[in-house]
Amino acid sequence: MTDVTTGWPVIDSPEMLTGMLADRQYLAGEGLAAAAFLALRMGRPLFLEGDPGVGKTDFARKIAEALGARCIRLQCHAGLDVSQALYDWNFPKQILALRAAGEEAGDRAAQLRGLYTEEFLHRRPILQALEGGRTVLLIDEIDRADDEFEALLLQVLEDYTVGIPELDDVRAPFPPLVILTSNRTREVHDALKRRCLYHWIAHPEPELEERILQRRVPALPEELARQIAAGMQRVRAAKNVAKPPGVAESIDFAEALTARGAATLTPATVDAAVCTVVKHHEDLGVVRQLLLVPTQREAA
Numbered sequence: 001m002t003d004v005t006t007g008w009p010v011i012d013s014p015e016m017l018t019g020m021l022a023d024r025q026y027l028a029g030e031g032l033a034a035a036a037f038l039a040l041r042m043g044r045p046l047f048l049e050g051d052p053g054v055g056k057t058d059f060a061r062k063i064a065e066a067l068g069a070r071c072i073r074l075q076c077h078a079g080l081d082v083s084q085a086l087y088d089w090n091f092p093k094q095i096l097a098l099r100a101a102g103e104e105a106g107d108r109a110a111q112l113r114g115l116y117t118e119e120f121l122h123r124r125p126i127l128q129a130l131e132g133g134r135t136v137l138l139i140d141e142i143d144r145a146d147d148e149f150e151a152l153l154l155q156v157l158e159d160y161t162v163g164i165p166e167l168d169d170v171r172a173p174f175p176p177l178v179i180l181t182s183n184r185t186r187e188v189h190d191a192l193k194r195r196c197l198y199h200w201i202a203h204p205e206p207e208l209e210e211r212i213l214q215r216r217v218p219a220l221p222e223e224l225a226r227q228i229a230a231g232m233q234r235v236r237a238a239k240n241v242a243k244p245p246g247v248a249e250s251i252d253f254a255e256a257l258t259a260r261g262a263a264t265l266t267p268a269t270v271d272a273a274v275c276t277v278v279k280h281h282e283d284l285g286v287v288r289q290l291l292l293v294p295t296q297r298e299a300a
Contacts, residue, residue, distance in 0.1 A: 007174030053246015116166035
């Protein structure tokens with residue numbers, strides 16, 4: 001059943017949304033499903049912040065699956081502008097059309113106007129999302145974009161409209177679900193945050209991470225899942241680790257250990273798979289030690 005006011009499937013509660021996400025192997029932490037539920041009901045963007053690897057981008061993909069929507073991703077970077085985010089004109093095709101028209105008699109002004117039509121328009125992610133029906137628009141790592149792009153985004157999120165001077169304005173019949181993510185490499189302006197609902201995705205507690213690992217890596221032994229979750233908790237809590245691993249690294253670590261046929265964490269199995277966890281050479285020794293300390297004590 002579809003809600004005629006929002007265009008989204010009718011979802012009665014955050015718990016229902018949690019179940020829909022769990023069916024797609026995403027275990028939403030406390031508060032995340034509630035924030036997404038309100039974003040759908042209120043037609044508001046959802047701003048997700050958190051450390052790298054906690055599942056912000058994956059959440060957008062999974063909720064799109066749960067809602068039967070298309071997920072369109074806009075990866076942010078320095079210098080991102082209108083031509084990359086909203087729309088652009090197909091200049092080579094326009095030049096060819098202009099040359100062909102130049103060989104024919106006719107009104108030159110009309111020929112020039114004919115170059116700015118739907119035929120020559122390149123739709124970029126934001127315009128695609130506004131025109132695309134049931135859509136989740138993922139604006140990924142907004143903290144990597146410049147202030148100018150934030151100002152542009154404010155205009156779009158105000159009324160979900162893109163103005164194209166040469167054509168009519170494009171207005172979404174139903175607003176897409178807009179999910180913005182940030183790793184907090186810089187502070188995003190309050191003006192943008194005020195237009196959004198906000199949720200901080202923290203690293204999961206060991207019990208939840210253990211369940212996530214067992215969901216995502218079905219062949220993972222239960223004891224090994226428990227050891228990985230506990231070890232990752234110790235690594236993240238350490239102040240001398242330059243790059244704490246996220247859930248994504250935990251899953252990679254679990255998949256690598258499973259591929260090696262490991263049943264428990266040992267010096268040999270950790271050494272064989274630690275490349276999935278450590279991203280800085282300086283972290284190698286301390287991460288290896290933190291993953292192994294309790295299991296070594298138990299063995300003793």
